[in-house]
Amino acid sequence: LQTQPKALTALAKFSDPNWTAKGEARATVAFDGAKTLWFNTGTLCNIACAGCYIESTPHNNRLSYLTPADIAPFLDELAARGEQGAEIGFTGGEPFLNPHCCDLIAMALQRGHPVLVLTNAMRPMMRPRVQRDLADLIARFGARLTLRVSLDHPEASHHDTERGGGAFEEAAGGLDWLAAQGARLAIAGRLWGENEQPLRIQFAALFAQRGWPIDAHNPTQMVLFPEMSMQADPPEISTGCWGILGKRPGDVMCASSRMVVKRAEADQPAVLACTLIAYDERFELGATLAQADRPVALNHPHCATFCVLGGASCSAKAT
Ligand code: SF4
Numbered sequence: 249l250q251t252q253p254k255a256l257t258a259l260a261k262f263s264d265p266n267w268t269a270k271g272e273a274r275a276t277v278a279f280d281g282a283k284t285l286w287f288n289t290g291t292l293c294n295i296a297c298a299g300c301y302i303e304s305t306p307h308n309n310r311l312s313y314l315t316p317a318d319i320a321p322f323l324d325e326l327a328a329r330g331e332q333g334a335e336i337g338f339t340g341g342e343p344f345l346n347p348h349c350c351d352l353i354a355m356a357l358q359r360g361h362p363v364l365v366l367t368n369a370m371r372p373m374m375r376p377r378v379q380r381d382l383a384d385l386i387a388r389f390g391a392r393l394t395l396r397v398s399l400d401h402p403e404a405s406h407h408d409t410e411r412g413g414g415a416f417e418e419a420a421g422g423l424d425w426l427a428a429q430g431a432r433l434a435i436a437g438r439l440w441g442e443n444e445q446p447l448r449i450q451f452a453a454l455f456a457q458r459g460w461p462i463d464a465h466n467p468t469q470m471v472l473f474p475e476m477s478m479q480a481d482p483p484e485i486s487t488g489c490w491g492i493l494g495k496r497p498g499d500v501m502c503a504s505s506r507m508v509v510k511r512a513e514a515d516q517p518a519v520l521a522c523t524l525i526a527y528d529e530r531f532e533l534g535a536t537l538a539q540a541d542r543p544v545a546l547n548h549p550h551c552a553t554f555c556v557l558g559g560a561s562c563s564a565k566a567t
């Protein structure tokens with residue numbers, strides 16, 4: 249049985265997995281099976297966006313490149329559980345910087361999984377060897393492979409504010425190439441505090457002009473993330489919050505997803521609770537999916553800001 253700590257005043261916020269600093273039972277999220285298993289292919293990125301939640305840069309290698317040998321046991325575990333229908337997501341950093349990226353994607357597709365790759369569609373994806381391997385995967389697996397490209401805003405100036413001068417045109421060139429290959433495409437954009445419908449109309453005009461086969465009014469093909477700035481001092485989430493907020497634990501990302509990473513100093517991959525908390529080892533749940541099949545205590549400020557109070561889904565936002 250959990251016992252309530254006596255020295256409540258000594259507890260710092262977000263420190264105890266069972267109790268908040270006010271002495272209320274901390275909210276937890278039970279795992280309900282993997283709807284999406286994410287692989288973080290490594291934190292290196294060709295650019296350094298101002299708001300990158302995982303702090304990727306051309307120098308951040310805190311999460312190493314995953315290899316085929318790293319991901320095979322996790323795909324085996326899914327197969328043993330009959331979960332080949334689970335979506336496999338690849339995120340980074342920029343996944344196509346990882347020299348094994350197309351091999352990793354192929355492994356997941358060959359086992360029957362639908363695959364989602366988050367990319368900035370810039371130079372790493374456009375290198376000749378990557379283009380050759382990716383074109384082959386698109387031709388062989390078609391609609392089971394989705395490339396979701398980050399385009400922060402339909403206007404180049406907004407996008408380039410976050411990503412650097414010329415980034416919009418480079419990404420648009422990558423999208424032109426993907427569209428020419430017949431790739432199944434999606435876009436990840438940002439709301440910028442604007443009204444959603446006018447922004448979708450602007451995106452639709454861009455897609456029509458460039459000939460990209462993306463429905464800007466379909467929320468799966470055009471994902472718009474709200475602005476999610478960190479609150480200076482977010483409140484903690486107790487079990488009572490669910491009822492007050494009218495939210496269900498099952499709707500939070502860690503109820504149905506996990507992310508596999510390999511830390512630079514580690515000799516084997518680890519399974520994390522979600523894509524949003526990559527560096528806090530309290531959210532490392534084990535070395536296998538079976539070990540990670542357990543409830544997550546929401547004792548990180550991101551749990552409050554991004555998931556429970558922020559109103560956003562916790563889909564991976566990198567790239
Ligand atoms: S950040 Fe969100 S998805 Fe991640 S552990 Fe916290 S509540 Fe779960």
Ligand code: SF4
Nearest residue numbers: 293297300341566567
């Ligand atoms: S947001 Fe994406 S493209 Fe930008 S630095 Fe992060 S991983 Fe790279």
